[in-house]
Amino acid sequence: MELAPARMTGVDAVTVRPGRPLAGTVRADGSKNAALPLLAAAASLRRGVHLSGVPASADVQRMLGLLEQCGYRVAHPVAEPGAVIVMPKGSPIEVPELADAARIRASYYLVAPLLAACGQAVLPWPGGCRIGDRGMDLHFKVYEAFGDTVLLDDTGYRVLAGQARDRVVLTLPFRSRGASIVAVCRAVASGSRLELGNPNLSPETTGVLAALRTAGWQAHASEDQITLDPPPCVTASTVAWTVPGDKIEAGTLACAIAATGGEGRIEGINGPDLKALAGLLDWVGVPITLAPDAITVHQARTVGGRPLRAIASLAPDGLDADFEPPLMALALTLPGIHLFCDDINPGRHGNLIPQLTRLGGVIEELSPTHCRLVGPQRLSGTGVQATDIRTGSALLIAALNARGATTVSGLDQLRRGHADLPGKLRTLGADITEVLQ
Numbered sequence: 001m002e003l004a005p006a007r008m009t010g011v012d013a014v015t016v017r018p019g020r021p022l023a024g025t026v027r028a029d030g031s032k033n034a035a036l037p038l039l040a041a042a043a044s045l046r047r048g049v050h051l052s053g054v055p056a057s058a059d060v061q062r063m064l065g066l067l068e069q070c071g072y073r074v075a076h077p078v079a080e081p082g083a084v085i086v087m088p089k090g091s092p093i094e095v096p097e098l099a100d101a102a103r104i105r106a107s108y109y110l111v112a113p114l115l116a117a118c119g120q121a122v123l124p125w126p127g128g129c130r131i132g133d134r135g136m137d138l139h140f141k142v143y144e145a146f147g148d149t150v151l152l153d154d155t156g157y158r159v160l161a162g163q164a165r166d167r168v169v170l171t172l173p174f175r176s177r178g179a180s181i182v183a184v185c186r187a188v189a190s191g192s193r194l195e196l197g198n199p200n201l202s203p204e205t206t207g208v209l210a211a212l213r214t215a216g217w218q219a220h221a222s223e224d225q226i227t228l229d230p231p232p233c234v235t236a237s238t239v240a241w242t243v244p245g246d247k248i249e250a251g252t253l254a255c256a257i258a259a260t261g262g263e264g265r266i267e268g269i270n271g272p273d274l275k276a277l278a279g280l281l282d283w284v285g286v287p288i289t290l291a292p293d294a295i296t297v298h299q300a301r302t303v304g305g306r307p308l309r310a311i312a313s314l315a316p317d318g319l320d321a322d323f324e325p326p327l328m329a330l331a332l333t334l335p336g337i338h339l340f341c342d343d344i345n346p347g348r349h350g351n352l353i354p355q356l357t358r359l360g361g362v363i364e365e366l367s368p369t370h371c372r373l374v375g376p377q378r379l380s381g382t383g384v385q386a387t388d389i390r391t392g393s394a395l396l397i398a399a400l401n402a403r404g405a406t407t408v409s410g411l412d413q414l415r416r417g418h419a420d421l422p423g424k425l426r427t428l429g430a431d432i433t434e435v436l437q
């Protein structure tokens with residue numbers, strides 16, 4: 001794993017200048033959105049879990065601190081960068097106050113570890129990217145199905161563990177990733193059988209199921225249902241899990257390479273996780289080779305590219321919403337009328353489009369969640385702000401194609417999701433320099 005160079009940490013802005021097409025090979029870090037639920041599942045198991053590939057991104061590091069406050073020991077094995085061992089501390093703990101949980105969306109994953117450690121979870125409303133109204137009502141339905149009591153107020157929520165149930169059956173009204181994973185973690189914490197209808201089947205969810213299988217849980221996932229059964233007997237030995245490489249980081253780098261007309265390879269990912277993105281890139285004229293552990297971007301075809309339709313979806317094999325912003329930045333370089341939709345995160349376009357407009361991008365908002373643009377467009381460098389993680393990565397891509405220098409500030413947002421995305425772009429040949437205060 002490549003850790004953020006100390007120099008980049010704390011830098012609030014970078015200047016990006018256009019240059020040669022990006023080329024070369026780079027390795028993706030472990031995925032933030034996969035690491036966070038794996039950490040919660042590890043704690044819910046209440047046995048030692050050795051987790052490798054843990055990224056240095058800020059949200060994941062914050063989650064490690066929160067787990068310690070929740071009654072778990074987080075050990076960093078010597079000479080194993082990116083590995084942690086999570087285990088219960090043993091002695092009972094008081095219900096902790098977790099102010100930092102308000103800074104990340106994924107603090108909702110802490111409920112099951114807290115119920116397992118002290119029978120109660122008291123959490124502030126989660127934070128994370130400000131990309132619209134991000135509900136949690138399905139999470140509360142999950143806890144109620146387990147017999148827990150849920151209390152809400154203006155500052156946050158409290159979940160009180162009910163009597164453990166042998167079997168819990170519920171069906172989600174839509175395929176929420178968060179609600180699916182919290183249901184799985186809750187079942188693990190209480191040792192219950194779970195039958196979850198209409199589940200989310202993203203790699204982040206199925207990755208947790210695969211990890212639990214190594215701990216003796218029986219897990220089956222189909223389009224209709226996830227079933228999960230506890231192991232026939234309890235074992236205490238440490239299990240070893242690995243955080244998969246970040247499909248979103250790899251997809252973002254692939255878009256950056258394609259946007260500059262370059263050629264390159266991103267390693268360290270699970271190729272099938274990038275199938276939806278690779279299909280779209282191929283469709284617009286950027287040939288892609290997907291290997292089991294890498295994605296290779298070939299030079300774009302000069303003819304035969306078709307317009308992009310990037311529709312974020314929670315459906316199995318759908319396009320992860322977090323790919324949509326980098327695709328929008330890429331589309332600004334491609335001929336055609338390109339269409340985008342993110343109904344999952346209704347505030348996403350409201351963050352990204354004004355920043356792309358500052359660079360001279362012309363994007364027609366058909367509704368708060370639908371937009372279209374006609375490419376290619378000439379952008380001009382100026383100061384822009386990474387208002388959320390994916391807006392930050394899209395702006396880096398757009399800046400690679402803008403005339404003159406673009407200063408992207410708000411890097412603390414970007415670093416929530418990527419330890420050092422500018423550094424990886426530099427490895428591929430991008431002209432990116434730190435802005436010193």
Ligand SMILES: CC(=O)N[C@H]1[C@@H](OP(=O)(O)OP(=O)(O)OC[C@H]2O[C@@H](n3ccc(=O)[nH]c3=O)[C@H](O)[C@@H]2O)O[C@H](CO)[C@@H](O)[C@@H]1O
Pocket residue numbers: 033036105106133134135136137138139140175176177178179314321322344345
């Ligand atoms: C930490 C993490 O992994 N974040 C990801 C997670 O976010 P997030 O936790 O928002 O994802 P979910 O799939 O659970 O929810 C998607 C949307 O459904 C709505 N909703 C969800 C749950 C609920 O109980 N009630 C409700 O209304 C919210 O508007 C939410 O924004 O998945 C999204 C795509 O699915 C990704 O873009 C985020 O990067």
Ligand SMILES: C=C(OP(=O)(O)O)C(=O)O
Pocket residue numbers: 033059104105106127128129130131322389390417
């Ligand atoms: C929306 C994202 O993160 P979070 O859900 O943690 O805010 C993201 O990873 O793009």
